[in-house]
Amino acid sequence: MILTGIGDEAGNTIDSQIDALRQLGWKHVEMRGVEVPGFKKANFHDIPEEAFEIAAGKLRDAGIQVYCFGTTILNWAKDVQTPWDVTTAEVDRCIPRMRRVGCQFARIMSLKPAPDIDAIPQIVIDRVKAVADRFLEAGITPVHENCMNHGGMSPKHGLELLQKVPGLKHVFDTANPVFNQDRSKPKPWPQQDPWEYWQAVRDHVVHIHIKDATWNPAKNDADYNWPGEGQGKVREILKDAFARGYDAGISIEPHMVVVFHDANSKADDSAIKANFIEYGRRLEKLIQEVKAS
Numbered sequence: 184m185i186l187t188g189i190g191d192e193a194g195n196t197i198d199s200q201i202d203a204l205r206q207l208g209w210k211h212v213e214m215r216g217v218e219v220p221g222f223k224k225a226n227f228h229d230i231p232e233e234a235f236e237i238a239a240g241k242l243r244d245a246g247i248q249v250y251c252f253g254t255t256i257l258n259w260a261k262d263v264q265t266p267w268d269v270t271t272a273e274v275d276r277c278i279p280r281m282r283r284v285g286c287q288f289a290r291i292m293s294l295k296p297a298p299d300i301d302a303i304p305q306i307v308i309d310r311v312k313a314v315a316d317r318f319l320e321a322g323i324t325p326v327h328e329n330c331m332n333h334g335g336m337s338p339k340h341g342l343e344l345l346q347k348v349p350g351l352k353h354v355f356d357t358a359n360p361v362f363n364q365d366r367s368k369p370k371p372w373p374q375q376d377p378w379e380y381w382q383a384v385r386d387h388v389v390h391i392h393i394k395d396a397t398w399n400p401a402k403n404d405a406d407y408n409w410p411g412e413g414q415g416k417v418r419e420i421l422k423d424a425f426a427r428g429y430d431a432g433i434s435i436e437p438h439m440v441v442v443f444h445d446a447n448s449k450a451d452d453s454a455i456k457a458n459f460i461e462y463g464r465r466l467e468k469l470i471q472e473v474k475a476s
Contacts, residue, residue, distance in 0.1 A: 186467070187211040187250050188435040189392075193459035194452035195224050197238045201245045203456045207463045210246060213434045214286075215253035226255050228277040239284050250432050251288040251326070251354070251390055252281050256314060258292045259331040263306055265294070274314060278321045288326050288390055288432070289318050290354055293334040293344060301366040303333045303340055312348045319350045326354040326390050329380060335359060337367035337375060338383035345387045353384045356392040356436070357415035362405040374398055377416040381423070391424065393417060393466055394436040407438040410466045422473045433470075437462040 186209050193203035195218045204212055218224035222234040230238070242249065256273045281289060293303070293311050311327070311334075318325040327344060329335040334344035345351055360375030381388075395413035396405035411417045421433075440458045 184430045184470075185211050185250060185432045186435075186463070187213050187432055188459060188463060189213045189215050189253055190227075191216040191224075192436055192438070192441075192455065194456045196220075196452060197241050199452040199456050201241060201247060203459045203463075204247055205245065206460050209463070211248050211250040211432070212242065213251040213253055213290075213432075214249050214284075227252060228254055228273060228280055235280060239280075242284065249281075249284040249286040251290055251434065252277065252286045253290045256289070256291045257294050257310060257332070259295045262295045262297070263304060267310070270310065270314065274317050278318065278323065281323055282321070286323070288324050288352075288354070290326050290328055290390075291315070291318075292328055292330055292332040294332055296333045296336060296366075301336070303336070303343060307333045308344065308347050311344060311351065315348050315351045324352055324389065325350070326352045328354045328392070329356055329359050329363075329384070331359075331363065335363055337365045338380040339367040341380065342383045342387075345384060351387075352389045353387040354390040354392060355381060355384060355388045355420075356394065357381075357417045357420055358394040358396040358405070358407070358413065358438070359392075361396040361398050361414050377414070378419060381416070381420045385424070385427070388424075388429070390432045390434065391420075391429075392434050392436050394438050396438070409439075410435075410462065411469050418469065418473060421470065422476065425474060433466070435459070435462050435466055 190200040190212050193200045197217050214227040219234040219237045315325040327334050329341050334341050360377040360380045363375050364372035365375045395408040395410050395415040395417050397413045399406045440455050
């Protein structure tokens with residue numbers, strides 16, 4: 184089992200991200216957004232080449248391996264109207280950088296669905312397959328995350344995408360079902376059940392994101408919690424995963440201080456890093472408790 188975390192959940196700067204991992208004693212990171220001195224923050228596949236070399240060098244010097252790459256490919260900021268060359272350009276930038284840092288997993292998504300649909304359009308399946316094929320040809324495993332995307336519309340849709348895209352694997356996020364509606368059920372669509380989603384895709388899961396949340400009807404959004412203290416069924420899912428022999432990556436994504444997809448969510452690196460470290464320690468304790476039980 185490899186414990187890791189999404190880098191920018193530990194701070195905006197590469198130095199903050201590395202320091203948080205050092206304090207936890209973890210040797211792996213899931214890269215996503217990063218800020219390098221002299222350059223603006225951007226995704227690891229979008230920062231300029233000079234910034235990438237600086238970040239990669241700092242990780243190497245710190246003895247930290249990039250376990251997974253949280254790309255922006257086909258993510259919730261894009262839909263079927265997004266020009267295809269936007270995606271192909273991201274893949275073209277991503278693959279050589281993954282090879283240079285020895286990263287084996289590329290986290291991708293499946294585009295933002297229209298508000299009223301309950302089926303995955305063929306164009307989405309075709310685009311996910313085209314992206315997955317590129318990564319597979321490069322010897323990299325594409326992993327789809329259940330999020331605000333077509334494959335995340337329900338457990339049924341998540342499994343459908345996995346079945347229709349050969350070679351695609353799954354990164355399961357424990358809290359994402361809490362704030363997503365289940366579009367496989369009659370309207371008004373209810374919130375998803377994390378346990379039901381896990382059961383549907385668990386045979387395809389090669390990486391797990393740990394975050395926890397409680398649905399707040401008053402604000403029509405989720406409140407984020409420490410691991411095991413929300414509605415994400417974190418304890419139950421980890422127990423089942425370990426019972427089934429899971430020994431791959433487990434990555435923390437606290438969301439408690441900043442929310443990656445919320446432009447109004449701001450905090451300084453010291454607060455983000457402190458939360459990340461505490462979250463990691465609580466997860467380590469939770470894992471010990473689950474294994475002991």
